[in-house]
Amino acid sequence: MARVLPAALLAATVLLHSNAPDAAELKRMAARFAPTDLRVDLSRLSAGDRRALRRLIEAADVVDQIYLEQKWVGNPEKWAELQRDSSELGAARRHYFWINRGPWSVLDGQKAFLPDVPERKPLGANFYPADATKEEIERWIASLPDSARQQAKGFYTVVRRDPRGGFRLVPYSEVYRPHLERLAALLRDAARTTDNPSLRRFLNLRADAFGSNDYYDSEVAWMELDSPLDVTIGPYETYNDELLGYKASFEAYIHLRDEAESQKLAFLAGRLQEIENNLPIDPKYRNPKLGSLAPIVVVNEIVAAGDGNEGVQTAAYNLPNDERVVGAKGSKRTMMKNVQEAKFAKTLVPISRVVLPEEAQIQVTFNHFFTHIVAHEVAHGLGPQQIKVDGRSTGVRAELKELYSPIEEAKADVTGLFMLQYLMDRGLLEASLGSGAAAERKLYTTYLASAFRTLRFGLEDAHARGMALQFNYFVAKGAYAANEDGTFTMDLARMKQAVRDLTGELLTVEAEGDYAKARALLAQYSVIAPTMQSAMDRLTGVPTDIEPRFVTAAEVRK
Numbered sequence: 270m271a272r273v274l275p276a277a278l279l280a281a282t283v284l285l286h287s288n289a290p291d292a293a294e295l296k297r298m299a300a301r302f303a304p305t306d307l308r309v310d311l312s313r314l315s316a317g318d319r320r321a322l323r324r325l326i327e328a329a330d331v332v333d334q335i336y337l338e339q340k341w342v343g344n345p346e347k348w349a350e351l352q353r354d355s356s357e358l359g360a361a362r363r364h365y366f367w368i369n370r371g372p373w374s375v376l377d378g379q380k381a382f383l384p385d386v387p388e389r390k391p392l393g394a395n396f397y398p399a400d401a402t403k404e405e406i407e408r409w410i411a412s413l414p415d416s417a418r419q420q421a422k423g424f425y426t427v428v429r430r431d432p433r434g435g436f437r438l439v440p441y442s443e444v445y446r447p448h449l450e451r452l453a454a455l456l457r458d459a460a461r462t463t464d465n466p467s468l469r470r471f472l473n474l475r476a477d478a479f480g481s482n483d484y485y486d487s488e489v490a491w492m493e494l495d496s497p498l499d500v501t502i503g504p505y506e507t508y509n510d511e512l513l514g515y516k517a518s519f520e521a522y523i524h525l526r527d528e529a530e531s532q533k534l535a536f537l538a539g540r541l542q543e544i545e546n547n548l549p550i551d552p553k554y555r556n557p558k559l560g561s562l563a564p565i566v567v568v569n570e571i572v573a574a575g576d577g578n579e580g581v582q583t584a585a586y587n588l589p590n591d592e593r594v595v596g597a598k599g600s601k602r603t604m605m606k607n608v609q610e611a612k613f614a615k616t617l618v619p620i621s622r623v624v625l626p627e628e629a630q631i632q633v634t635f636n637h638f639f640t641h642i643v644a645h646e647v648a649h650g651l652g653p654q655q656i657k658v659d660g661r662s663t664g665v666r667a668e669l670k671e672l673y674s675p676i677e678e679a680k681a682d683v684t685g686l687f688m689l690q691y692l693m694d695r696g697l698l699e700a701s702l703g704s705g706a707a708a709e710r711k712l713y714t715t716y717l718a719s720a721f722r723t724l725r726f727g728l729e730d731a732h733a734r735g736m737a738l739q740f741n742y743f744v745a746k747g748a749y750a751a752n753e754d755g756t757f758t759m760d761l762a763r764m765k766q767a768v769r770d771l772t773g774e775l776l777t778v779e780a781e782g783d784y785a786k787a788r789a790l791l792a793q794y795s796v797i798a799p800t801m802q803s804a805m806d807r808l809t810g811v812p813t814d815i816e817p818r819f820v821t822a823a824e825v826r827k
Contacts, residue, residue: 289384295361301376302368302816303615307607309525309569309821317464318498324459325500325523326822329574331452332521335445336575339518340371340509342395347372368816375580376813379729393512397428403512409436422667424504424517425482442482449479468496475503488594492601499524499568505588506576508731514671520577524568527606534565534643544688545651549773554653554780559599569607572822581726581814584609585642587649592664595654602646611815613638619811621718624804626756632714640702641716644685651684653780668782676787679735680775687772690765713764717757725805725813734795741794743767751800
């Protein structure tokens, strides 16, 4: 049945017939994502896990369909329309639509590249009525009883109009029921075929959660997962809810664990409480007892879907986001090594040749790049989680609202640097990163080059917005400086101090749930300065990111 768009949404639509890119321009835009084959050796999988993998890949397809609906009410119809267009322009539109999972270009400030769609992606995606303002929804949420208010601010509900024109909450289990029933059936089928007890338990509990809308038990089972197939599937990240930052988008990642690489990083989990105890903030804001589980898992990606395969590719993640689970069990850091290797080779190395002086380019290494990504994900679990504001028990996400994502990404970046410096100072990373000023210079120079990789995602992206905050802060502190030839250099002593200072500042903003300070920091520092823009203008021939081709997944489907 064709979807009928609400009148209010149609009224907000901007027709872009004259401005919509032609096929050649769309191909140029798509070329910013370098096509990259992702292959994974499945030879050590058991026969049961191979059968389970096929069902899990099918489940990822369902996640894509849910995500299309979540991102925009008109997405499913627009996607169907594009599939009927066999012209060269239709093929170019279809390709770029699928990269972005919608008609807005993530690298161009979420600007539309198709006609007959809203000019920019709705801030609330399809989680709220298209004609509702942020202020209206906030007033309505504030008027609710405590239990309903928590659900309204929760991950797993949408807000819809009621018959009288007011608002009502609808659980995901109802909104996406047909898709979730199919998803649950595929997960239960995979659970029956795998011979791994922990994977079987997680898949069955996650299938139950799709019907009950209660994800707690399945999140705990996910934390305890110990299987060659590493599976993340469900509603997780809130980046698409730019209105309030509450609602979780569906994503799927199907990986094969790399046990040897995971063992190399296992020692970090045993150091987290020590690092927490030494964070540069008021001791009262430190967590005296981190969750008991904090695994760091290195994997190779077989397939990703939904929010996990939109635009700029995820190279690592730290989940779950549910503060109850984090408080009880900690969080798990998942590092996609094959994705990170592809990003380093196809984007970071070419970027370093443009933004760094020649003598500094040799200091950019994959090992330092990879290790900081690990540290970033670990750092998401450090610092304040559950906080008190004006005597209220609350969470950092709830207080910072739509500002949470860029502040949290900046906090994870800079706290990750602080953590690595702390460990290097104690000689604990000598085997992997080296020691002394030479190792420190490689870490911070690699990070400087990597900043431009992130900034190119555009300030609509939470990671890029957080990186701009850091970059301009480091410039203000004298840690970064622009050279006459347009390259940048790093002052090691000032960089180390600036990292410590900014770590303390961001962690304190989160500890105090200080929305006003978060907004002020972003307003002051999260901008594209002229020297920064000049450098990025010289990167036009370098791919911004990769476009994965899941060749192993395609072979499993046959």
